[in-house]
Amino acid sequence: MRSSIGSIALAAVAILAVSAAQAFDASRYPDWSGQWRRPAGVGNQWDTSKPARRGQQAPLTPEYQAIYEANLKDQAAGGQGTDPTYTCIPDGMPRAMNVIFPMEIVIQPHVTHIMIEYLSMLRRIYTDGRSWPENLEPSFMGYSIGQWRDEDGDGRYDALAIETRNLKGPRSFDASGIPLHEDNQTVVKERIYLDKANPDILHDEVTTIDHALTRPWTVIKNYHRVRNPVWVEAICAEGNQHVRIGAESYMLSADGYLMPAKKGQAPPDLRYFNQSRK
Amino acid sequence: MICPRSIAAVALATIFLTAAAWAHDETKYPDWSGQWLRAGGIQWDPTKPIGRGQQAPLTPEYQAIFEASLADQAAGGPGNDARYSCFPVGMPRLMSVIFPMEFIFSPRITYILFENNMPRRIYTDGRTWPNDPEPTFAGYSIGQWIDADGDGRYDALEVETRHMKGPRTLEGSGLPLHKDNQTMVKERIFLDKTNPDILHDEITTIDHALTRPWTVTKKFRRERNPTWFENDCSEDNHHVAIGKENYFLSADGYLMPAKRGQAPPDLKYFNRSKY
Numbered sequence: 001m002r003s004s005i006g007s008i009a010l011a012a013v014a015i016l017a018v019s020a021a022q023a024f025d026a027s028r029y030p031d032w033s034g035q036w037r038r039p040a041g042v043g044n045q046w047d048t049s050k051p052a053r054r055g056q057q058a059p060l061t062p063e064y065q066a067i068y069e070a071n072l073k074d075q076a077a078g079g080q081g082t083d084p085t086y087t088c089i090p091d092g093m094p095r096a097m098n099v100i101f102p103m104e105i106v107i108q109p110h111v112t113h114i115m116i117e118y119l120s121m122l123r124r125i126y127t128d129g130r131s132w133p134e135n136l137e138p139s140f141m142g143y144s145i146g147q148w149r150d151e152d153g154d155g156r157y158d159a160l161a162i163e164t165r166n167l168k169g170p171r172s173f174d175a176s177g178i179p180l181h182e183d184n185q186t187v188v189k190e191r192i193y194l195d196k197a198n199p200d201i202l203h204d205e206v207t208t209i210d211h212a213l214t215r216p217w218t219v220i221k222n223y224h225r226v227r228n229p230v231w232v233e234a235i236c237a238e239g240n241q242h243v244r245i246g247a248e249s250y251m252l253s254a255d256g257y258l259m260p261a262k263k264g265q266a267p268p269d270l271r272y273f274n275q276s277r278k
Numbered sequence: 279m280i281c282p283r284s285i286a287a288v289a290l291a292t293i294f295l296t297a298a299a300w301a302h303d304e305t306k307y308p309d310w311s312g313q314w315l316r317a318g319g320i321q322w323d324p325t326k327p328i329g330r331g332q333q334a335p336l337t338p339e340y341q342a343i344f345e346a347s348l349a350d351q352a353a354g355g356p357g358n359d360a361r362y363s364c365f366p367v368g369m370p371r372l373m374s375v376i377f378p379m380e381f382i383f384s385p386r387i388t389y390i391l392f393e394n395n396m397p398r399r400i401y402t403d404g405r406t407w408p409n410d411p412e413p414t415f416a417g418y419s420i421g422q423w424i425d426a427d428g429d430g431r432y433d434a435l436e437v438e439t440r441h442m443k444g445p446r447t448l449e450g451s452g453l454p455l456h457k458d459n460q461t462m463v464k465e466r467i468f469l470d471k472t473n474p475d476i477l478h479d480e481i482t483t484i485d486h487a488l489t490r491p492w493t494v495t496k497k498f499r500r501e502r503n504p505t506w507f508e509n510d511c512s513e514d515n516h517h518v519a520i521g522k523e524n525y526f527l528s529a530d531g532y533l534m535p536a537k538r539g540q541a542p543p544d545l546k547y548f549n550r551s552k553y
Contacts, residue, residue, distance in 0.1 A: 258547065
């Protein structure tokens with residue numbers, strides 16, 4: 001009799017294992033549901049523990065420090081410098097993890113999706129054990145492969161380790177224009193995990209390896225959870241007052257006219273218009 | 279005396295119930311995994327030609343607006359179609375799926391992800407309509423999973439979408455929706471009965487620009503091993519909106535007219551005496 005009970009129990013375990021393979025066993029994964037926001041009062045700089053711009057002390061190579069300085073000068077004059085996002089292109093990685101607008105993380109067996117409420121900034125992080133694809137078209141968000149880790153051995157995953165490659169530009173770390181190398185060989189390594197004391201705080205330890213930097217640059221981002229969120233659309237193109245014509249950036253006035261963004265800026269060349277008609 | 283077999287059976291049942299409670303029971307949901315690509319053109323009703331060929335049931339007022347849009351487009355302008363300045367297409371036009379889409383099911387939300395628009399969240403948790411939500415291009419969607427054939431598995435997702443904002447059109451020809459933005463969209467999304475790699479979306483649009491609810495059925499085909507791309511409208515967008523005028527950027531980076539004889543922008547805010 002005991003052996004038949006044992007057989008049934010064994011069968012139950014086997015069935016459970018099959019069932020777990022079929023269905024997504026959410027109990028193994030951390031609860032990262034809801035909406036994640038950067039903390040109140042935190043600016044949009046890359047390293048949130050330091051002041052913006054030069055205060056970031058970005059470990060730039062001399063060549064890229066010079067590019068950054070020229071960018072700051074251009075921004076001080078009213079230009080956009082090396083921040084390309086005024087034309088509503090995506091922030092790309094790693095800047096997307098500044099989470100200027102809120103983010104949602106949806107965990108699935110083979111993919112974790114990170115949706116950021118801005119443009120179409122969607123990250124797919126493949127956790128199915130795949131290797132890097134060959135000759136994939138680069139993108140602003142890059143290609144991300146992740147691995148779930150049970151760091152404390154309690155049978156539940158605590159952290160998602162991610163590596164992101166295959167990026168394209170132009171990208172910068174933040175709105176101050178801290179540059180990434182134009183070769184776009186950036187590699188981003190992340191470790192995302194819940195705060196041990198407060199499950200409504202999420203951390204992202206982000207290390208950027210890039211030829212514009214003298215060493216890997218690690219910062220830690222923090223996000224606060226809203227458990228019953230309201231989602232709104234942040235549409236960059238809606239109300240964007242920036243206009244790029246050729247290499248120049250201009251502004252639109254409130255009354256709908258083109259205007260200079262910098263003092264003394266020349267108007268656009270209108271050579272393709274038949275001005276004799278006007 | 280309780281039979282040991284019964285104890286084992288109860289244990290087995292308990293294990294099953296626990297397993298079901300733990301996990302999002304994927305077995306109840308249809309398999310809509312992979313990448314879905316449109317099976318037809320970019321027009322709203324895929325069974326009819328774009329533009330006037332759609333025979334859209336527009337009110338006379340909105341038929342006139344549509345005709346003016348067509349005339350403007352024929353002259354090189356954008357007409358009613360705001361997509362040229364990279365505004366989201368909004369609902370229901372999102373479901374024309376110009377670039378591929380993906381579904382994700384969670385117990386309370388079904389997400390539809392697009393390559394060049396923000397995601398749709400379809401709430402399937404039994405909630406009621408929120409009071410005064412901020413309108414969005416994609417709108418607020420509440421859905422219900424339906425087990426139409428009673429086999430214990432869901433066959434279809436019924437969705438109602440409200441609280442949209444504009445400007446929106448039904449297709450690139452500028453087929454207009456009413457500027458009051460009171461559009462209501464009802465959908466029924468389901469797999470083809472004979473081909474599980476075909477998905478249908480029966481879409482009914484109720485809008486004050488229309489004389490009656492307008493139903494079309496969209497068809498999508500599945501790619502099971504997809505490659506995803508980014509499609510960023512603003513990257514390499516050669517349209518430039520200045521005031522109410524739309525211009526183009528030439529290949530060599532100069533502003534140029536979009537229409538024959540179009541006046542250049544007024545440069546009154548520039549100090550032209552210097553140049």
